[in-house]
Amino acid sequence: MSTVKEQLIEKLIEDDKNSxxxxxxxxxxxxxxxxxxxxxxxxxxxxxxxxxxASDKLKGEMxxxxxxxxFFSTSKITSGTDxxxxxxxxxxxxxxxxxxxxxxxxxxxxxxNVTIMKSIIPAIVHYSPxxxxxxxxxPVDILTYVVWKISGLPITRVIGxxxxxxxxxFRYLIGEKLGVHPTSCHGWIIGEHGDSxxxxxxGVNVAGVALKTLDPKLGTDSDKEHWKNIxxxxxxxxxxxxxxxxxxxxxxxxxVMDLVGSILKNLRRVHPVSTMVKGLYGIKEExxxxxxxxxxxxxxxxxxxxxLNSEEEALFKKSAExxxxxxxxxxx
Amino acid sequence: CVPLKGAWxxxxxxxxATVKSELTEHFTSKERVHRSKVSIVGTGSxxxxxxxxxxxxxxxxxxxxxxxxxxxxxxxxxxxxNGSPFMKMxxxxxxxxxxxxxxxxxxxxxxxxxxxxxxTRLNLKLSAFPKNRVIGxxxxxxxxxFHFLIGQKLGIHSESCRGWILREHGDSxxxxxxGVNIAGVPLKDLDSDIGTDKDxxxxxxxxxxxxxxxxxxxxxxxxxxIGLSVADLTESILKNLRRTHPVSTIIKGLYEIDEExxxxxxxxxxxxxxxxxxxxxxxxxxxxxxxxxxNTLGNSEGAEALKLSKTTILKLLKRS
Numbered sequence: 001m002s003t004v005k006e007q008l009i010e011k012l013i014e015d016d017k018n019s020x021x022x023x024x025x026x027x028x029x030x031x032x033x034x035x036x037x038x039x040x041x042x043x044x045x046x047x048x049x050x051x052x053x054a055s056d057k058l059k060g061e062m063x064x065x066x067x068x069x070x071f072f073s074t075s076k077i078t079s080g081t082d083x084x085x086x087x088x089x090x091x092x093x094x095x096x097x098x099x100x101x102x103x104x105x106x107x108x109x110x111x112x113n114v115t116i117m118k119s120i121i122p123a124i125v126h127y128s129p130x131x132x133x134x135x136x137x138x139p140v141d142i143l144t145y146v147v148w149k150i151s152g153l154p155i156t157r158v159i160g161x162x163x164x165x166x167x168x169x170f171r172y173l174i175g176e177k178l179g180v181h182p183t184s185c186h187g188w189i190i191g192e193h194g195d196s197x198x199x200x201x202x203g204v205n206v207a208g209v210a211l212k213t214l215d216p217k218l219g220t221d222s223d224k225e226h227w228k229n230i231x232x233x234x235x236x237x238x239x240x241x242x243x244x245x246x247x248x249x250x251x252x253x254x255x256v257m258d259l260v261g262s263i264l265k266n267l268r269r270v271h272p273v274s275t276m277v278k279g280l281y282g283i284k285e286e287x288x289x290x291x292x293x294x295x296x297x298x299x300x301x302x303x304x305x306x307x308l309n310s311e312e313e314a315l316f317k318k319s320a321e322x323x324x325x326x327x328x329x330x331x332x
Numbered sequence: 333c334v335p336l337k338g339a340w341x342x343x344x345x346x347x348x349a350t351v352k353s354e355l356t357e358h359f360t361s362k363e364r365v366h367r368s369k370v371s372i373v374g375t376g377s378x379x380x381x382x383x384x385x386x387x388x389x390x391x392x393x394x395x396x397x398x399x400x401x402x403x404x405x406x407x408x409x410x411x412x413x414n415g416s417p418f419m420k421m422x423x424x425x426x427x428x429x430x431x432x433x434x435x436x437x438x439x440x441x442x443x444x445x446x447x448x449x450x451x452t453r454l455n456l457k458l459s460a461f462p463k464n465r466v467i468g469x470x471x472x473x474x475x476x477x478f479h480f481l482i483g484q485k486l487g488i489h490s491e492s493c494r495g496w497i498l499r500e501h502g503d504s505x506x507x508x509x510x511g512v513n514i515a516g517v518p519l520k521d522l523d524s525d526i527g528t529d530k531d532x533x534x535x536x537x538x539x540x541x542x543x544x545x546x547x548x549x550x551x552x553x554x555x556x557x558i559g560l561s562v563a564d565l566t567e568s569i570l571k572n573l574r575r576t577h578p579v580s581t582i583i584k585g586l587y588e589i590d591e592e593x594x595x596x597x598x599x600x601x602x603x604x605x606x607x608x609x610x611x612x613x614x615x616x617x618x619x620x621x622x623x624x625x626x627n628t629l630g631n632s633e634g635a636e637a638l639k640l641s642k643t644t645i646l647k648l649l650k651r652s
Contacts, residue, residue: 008517038388063545064555068560070480071561180356244403244408245404248411250384255418
């Protein structure tokens with residue numbers, strides 16, 4: 001007796017099960033899921049895979065997304081605690097990692113994350129040898145270095161989400177101060193994602209008008225309008241939000257979506273993301289810091305050579321030293 | 333109250349030229365008129381699933397969020413605002429005072445168990461609204477799940493599988509098997525026992541799975557789909573699309589129902605809310621299920637909506 005399906009549908013050719021544009025998200029916490037929903041709403045992938053260690057949560061999250069398939073165009077959503085589910089991914093987004101415990105030193109936290117990455121990265125690379133890895137877990141600059149070291153991939157294909165979010169926050173706050181939408185305000189924050197990030201005041205502009213030409217003291221302590229506070233607020237944002245709601249998710253999810261879009265569609269837009277900066281600005285060690293990078297199908301294909309003034313360069317190098325002091329003692 | 337909008341900014345008062353005054357020449361100070369403002373009440377997991385979908389689809393020209401828990405409210409709002417360079421929407425504002433929702437085209441109510449006493453004021457206002465402007469999200473989500481699961485069984489994308497689940501979101505929902513079709517071909521023509529216990533393919537289990545999955549997912553405290561479902565309804569309303577959706581409205585006079593009960597049936601949604609109902613043709617069994625236990629429904633769906641229970645989303649339209 002024929003089934004409804006057999007009576008209804010005449011098959012002409014086997015379904016092609018190979019995805020063209022698969023994305024895997026490792027870690028289904030708030031950040032991972034914010035990345036997932038943003039990617040789905042932007043129709044960036046034709047397959048999404050979720051990986052985590054907690055199998056119940058993982059299944060629940062996967063089902064929840066699958067049930068929304070009427071509202072978006074990603075036909076295949078899978079999940080698994082085993083990395084085989086991530087096979088043939090174009091991009092793997094790593095949001096997994098240990099959270100800092102009270103009284104724990106940064107070195108100890110990073111060392112714990114090295115252990116976690118050692119259990120994740122080799123499997124990712126095994127199943128998707130051609131992928132780009134986007135590292136989101138914090139401290140992102142050090143962890144991008146760790147992931148790069150463990151993966152054995154070229155530096156072009158291991159990217160830290162870095163200061164893409166800091167710059168977004170910067171542009172949002174500049175926009176608020178000027179009454180202009182953030183997409184029309186341009187400003188770059190580079191260096192370490194975190195307390196010692198470097199705002200490039202000379203580059204801050206709207207419609208090509210550099211704000212520094214209107215206010216030469218912009219970003220300094222003697223600036224009457226205290227524009228420097230905007231950078232302080234960028235640094236404080238994450239702490240504030242964590243204090244208020246326990247974690248941050250939406251902005252980082254959107255930031256990741258922004259980067260994924262540039263990579264998958266080979267847009268070659270410039271983003272401040274964390275990449276290897278050895279050899280630049282007098283840095284001699286293998287450090288990853290955010291600088292403006294051109295992102296395309298191959299990952300980071302070019303970097304923009306920004307002229308830093310002496311103060312900015314000093315801050316940049318200081319970040320590098322801080323990071324190296326932790327990195328040099330890591331045991332792989 | 334002043335809506336919280338990056339409220340830590342300290343703008344120095346000075347007579348000297350500011351960067352802003354040097355940069356921009358002022359043309360007009362016309363008051364903003366919001367044409368498609370959306371307000372969301374409640375920042376629980378259901379409430380917060382809505383903004384990201386609405387923002388990424390660029391549906392409204394302002395988003396306002398209300399919740400008595402100011403800390404969480406501010407945290408969530410700033411988190412969303414920080415993502416604004418990646419979106420094409422002007423602003424997200426928040427406050428614990430309902431004043432921030434003024435001039436909304438659409439208010440999405442998702443309040444849960446943490447209601448304050450002030451909530452009852454909101455409840456009472458609901459009954460004063462014309463019935464086309466009070467909508468329960470009802471079976472929109474259940475129907476979406478139904479589409480997905482039918483699609484899984486047939487190997488087809490959910491959008492091409494047409495099927496309606498009506499009556500009430502949850503255990504007593506009614507799948508309209510007579511209407512389930514692909515490309516206009518009713519599945520009932522191919523399997524006359526579809527949806528019954530006699531059905532050799534046990535399609536009835538598809539509906540059971542819709543109900544069961546809701547519980548499974550709630551256990552995980554996730555809510556992505558509900559946000560997508562709400563954004564879907566929001567789009568139809570704000571863009572006056574006049575699409576049909578299974579949402580909850582007051583049924584009286586249809587299917588021989590005399591009382592004022594809230595049931596989900598296919599409605600046409602546009603800028604005035606529910607403008608028409610679809611008089612869906614039901615088999616005698618389906619009609620019986622629809623009317624079944626309507627005595628309890630009078631207390632359940634409608635009253636639940638008014639009590640703003642955790643799993644019901646009720647949208648009110650308020651245009652001034």
